[in-house]
């Protein structure tokens with residue numbers, strides 16, 4: 387507004403109004419920071435020279451060392467740090483620093499009710515067995531393998547931030563479960579008693595939920611050092627409570643514990659203490675972990691930060707003299723934990739490019755997409771033309787049904803570059819099969835309903851920073867303002883060699899239908915807008931709304947992750963006022979997509 391006002395005012399006094407004042411129309415709204423915020427420090431209206439600062443939600447998230455927080459609006463309309471970098475920082479979860487520290491007790495008989503916020507990494511598992519667990523990351527929970535044994539993920543129920551067993555919120559959705567490969571449930575020896583649970587949705591951290599730090603391989607278990615064990619199974623004077631309980635117990639020397647175990651039972655039916663375990667407890671007995679606590683944490687602290695030393699595994703009785711609690715020694719499993727997490731994230735990660743694009747975007751013909759900003763983009767070269775698509779899995783491309791050409795070797799798919807030359811010089815992906823939606827039937831180009839198709843590849847693609855899938859729509863996904871990317875977006879009337887993108891808002895269904903009626907009045911025939919479609923574009927038009935690629939992805943961002951909202955389907959002309967691009971509404975087809983992928987797996 388300021389800017390326009392300025393033009394009018396200057397026009398009236400001089401000819402010299404030129405782009406000087408408005409060339410940098412400003413940098414637009416800065417990109418929001420997940421788990422943090424952004425504050426304008428100086429300047430106004432996001433104009434050139436404005437300064438802003440990013441902050442993470444302390445004390446639960448912090449910026450990595452060396453991350454930049456100050457960004458200035460530069461002349462070319464971008465927010466940049468002092469190194470002229472326009473990538474925004476990322477907030478990293480803080481681990482092992484509860485807002486309320488548990489207090490130690492010289493001796494305790496019976497556990498203590500844990501004050502709210504003192505063991506925020508505590509997890510409750512109710513199914514298949516009652517047990518505990520430990521939050522170790524925004525998608526990860528660690529527990530004992532024997533708590534989960536032989537059970538599929540559908541039956542695992544996990545809760546975080548539990549205050550009281552009588553009032554459980556909803557269980558987290560479990561994506562997958564990993565038992566240590568050397569754990570053998572039928573041997574009952576508790577060796578390698580460790581498991582990881584991958585949850586579907588990112589866990590947000592606050593006073594009540596925070597991850598526990600993982601140790602390094604050489605973190606020390608010093609005999610006599612006090613640690614804390616916590617759980618919902620600890621009992622007080624033979625009474626189970628509904629509250630989280632904790633107790634302070636010292637690390638016990640390995641030999642002392644081995645002898646104590648042999649003393650209780652030296653027959654072959656008893657588990658042996660292996661080097662993958664350690665013990666904690668007091669020689670005189672007293673409070674200890676108990677049945678129902680299995681999988682929960684035993685924590686030690688280092689410089690005010692707690693780390694996951696042990697996982698409650700087994701023991702004899704509860705808190706009896708000379709009987710110690712036995713824990714999985716977490717330091718022995720750091721490599722396995724790391725490898726499991728990395729492989730799983732590689733397998734399941736979606737919609738998280740390492741390079742993000744600007745959120746404000748209204749440039750004719752779109753803007754050249756930086757390398758690795760739309761890593762799901764697929765370039766399909768089809769007889770005499772081109773179309774777009776997006777990777778939604780290691781072996782699957784989502785595109786429009788109308789852009790498929792049937793026959794052998796007709797679609798040539800490329801990925802991994804933001805330039806047509808580089809794409810076509812790379813090795814094309816081998817296509818295994820085409821799967822247009824069975825409801826697509828468009829002989830006269832007037833019926834684009836169900837304009838969606840899947841392409842299956844011969845070989846699974848490994849993902850990296852330049853090749854990555856986009857997420858599928860979540861339940862109740864909201865259609866607001868997204869990005870469309872393609873090689874067909876043009877600057878002038880030529881095809882583009884570079885991948886380009888524009889940001890365009892979703893238009894109300896009624897507004898769009900009216901604009902189509904308008905065309906129909908002039909041209910007599912026009913396709914119908916169905917509920918399986920949505921429109922996007924700017925009412926005033928502009929080439930920025932023109933998409934040359936059928937099948938091009940329209941993505942929306944939610945919770946820091948991009949998801950596939952639309953597939954470019956049809957439209958009239960290019961960027962004329964009041965005419966919008968029409969996209970297939972992907973959210974209506976999630977079931978079909980998943981079913982098709984399952985039916986044609988292998």
Ligand SMILES: *[C@@H]1O[C@H](CO)[C@@H](O)[C@H](O)[C@H]1NC(C)=O
Nearest residue numbers: 427437439454455456457468
């Ligand atoms: C960011 O800018 C503010 C205000 O100019 C300044 O006080 C602060 O030192 C800057 N921080 C960094 C890390 O450069």
Ligand SMILES: *[C@@H]1O[C@H](CO)[C@@H](O)[C@H](O)[C@H]1NC(C)=O
Nearest residue numbers: 460461466467468469470471
């Ligand atoms: C950043 O860009 C400005 C203007 O283009 C230039 O003057 C400055 O030297 C650059 N700074 C760095 C660290 O590259």
Ligand SMILES: *[C@@H]1O[C@H](CO)[C@@H](O)[C@H](O)[C@H]1NC(C)=O
Nearest residue numbers: 549550551552553554555556
């Ligand atoms: C259970 O939790 C809800 C919301 O967290 C709260 O409103 C309600 O009062 C709680 N009920 C009991 C019995 O604690």
Ligand SMILES: *[C@@H]1O[C@H](CO)[C@@H](O)[C@H](O)[C@H]1NC(C)=O
Nearest residue numbers: 567568569570571572573574
């Ligand atoms: C697990 O232990 C049982 C009993 O010792 C044995 O029969 C079985 O082969 C073991 N399974 C694996 C996968 O090693």
Ligand SMILES: *[C@@H]1O[C@H](CO)[C@@H](O)[C@H](O)[C@H]1NC(C)=O
Nearest residue numbers: 645646647648649650652653
């Ligand atoms: C337990 O049995 C082992 C051999 O099976 C023996 O070496 C050890 O001394 C015994 N320990 C005790 C406390 O009896």
Ligand SMILES: *[C@@H]1O[C@H](CO)[C@@H](O)[C@H](O)[C@H]1NC(C)=O
Nearest residue numbers: 723724725726727728729731
């Ligand atoms: C695994 O270890 C490598 C090397 O130490 C590290 O860079 C990486 O961040 C770790 N990954 C996870 C998921 O902890």
Ligand SMILES: *[C@@H]1O[C@H](CO)[C@@H](O)[C@H](O)[C@H]1NC(C)=O
Nearest residue numbers: 803804805806807808809883
């Ligand atoms: C193609 O890729 C190479 C190396 O990655 C790069 O140097 C070159 O600029 C790219 N070509 C185009 C036209 O972008």
Ligand SMILES: *[C@@H]1O[C@H](CO)[C@@H](O)[C@H](O)[C@H]1NC(C)=O
Nearest residue numbers: 802847848849850851852853
């Ligand atoms: C990503 O993987 C592709 C195919 O495996 C490879 O050609 C490309 O160089 C990789 N890119 C990066 C940035 O690692």
